[in-house]
Amino acid sequence: MALGDIDEDTFVAFTDISGFKKYLINNSERAEYILKNFYSEGYQILKTCDRIKGLFISDCGILIVKNCGNDYANSLEYLLESIAKLNSVMLGSNITLTTSIAFGRFVYLERREFPGIEKNLLYGPAYLSAFLDNEKGKPKIQPGQCRIVIENLPEDITNLLENINTNIDNHIFRLIRKRLPDERHYYFYWMRREPDEIDNFEKHYMNSYELKYDGFLNALKGDRYHS
Numbered sequence: 001m002a003l004g005d006i007d008e009d010t011f012v013a014f015t016d017i018s019g020f021k022k023y024l025i026n027n028s029e030r031a032e033y034i035l036k037n038f039y040s041e042g043y044q045i046l047k048t049c050d051r052i053k054g055l056f057i058s059d060c061g062i063l064i065v066k067n068c069g070n071d072y073a074n075s076l077e078y079l080l081e082s083i084a085k086l087n088s089v090m091l092g093s094n095i096t097l098t099t100s101i102a103f104g105r106f107v108y109l110e111r112r113e114f115p116g117i118e119k120n121l122l123y124g125p126a127y128l129s130a131f132l133d134n135e136k137g138k139p140k141i142q143p144g145q146c147r148i149v150i151e152n153l154p155e156d157i158t159n160l161l162e163n164i165n166t167n168i169d170n171h172i173f174r175l176i177r178k179r180l181p182d183e184r185h186y187y188f189y190w191m192r193r194e195p196d197e198i199d200n201f202e203k204h205y206m207n208s209y210e211l212k213y214d215g216f217l218n219a220l221k222g223d224r225y226h227s
Helices: 020-026 028-046 072-091 125-136 155-162 195-225
Strands: 006-017 052-057 060-065 097-110 120-123 146-149 176-179 182-188
Touching: 006 072, 006 125, 020 028, 028 052, 028 060, 028 072, 052 072, 060 072, 072 097, 072 146, 072 155, 072 182, 097 125, 120 125, 125 146, 176 195
Parallel strands: 097 146
Antiparallel strands: 006 060, 006 097, 052 060, 097 120, 146 182, 176 182
């Protein structure tokens, strides 16, 4: 089903398959399986929520909250729920995603088509911000992470996320926090069930990253440093 025209201020998520280029080069069958799984699961998730629309192109997906209006908290909640489901089901197939969320104007306009060409306009600050954060944002986004760009967020959302505590009614917002020293993003810990699990997760995540980095060092040093 077509998206229909969209031109509004809303939340936009850009999600990307981690390490997909490696699969294209080294294992084309695995790459094809990943894409089929990504598209299929994305379709199954999005068809359950009328408010979330999506475009899936190559190894990335663009998720948009349609008819956001001033309903910022509920709109963000719908988007986070869809992102959590997509990440979880892809992780079940040993596939990780990186996801950046931004707020602002998003425009998608369908154009008349004829055989051999499809013309759709896709632009806007929200899409550009989410895309650039995922591709070149600082600090570099890591596999499995989902983060929200703070710049241009509605004041209602900033106030909500700055004052989250364990007594907040909405469970999904309790899984959002800053990740110091990064002051540009809020991080959504979709892989945890309770906020008191986040610190332990971060500890294990950093340990895993350091072990991987040690492996890089050992490979670079080779026999020269071990003789």
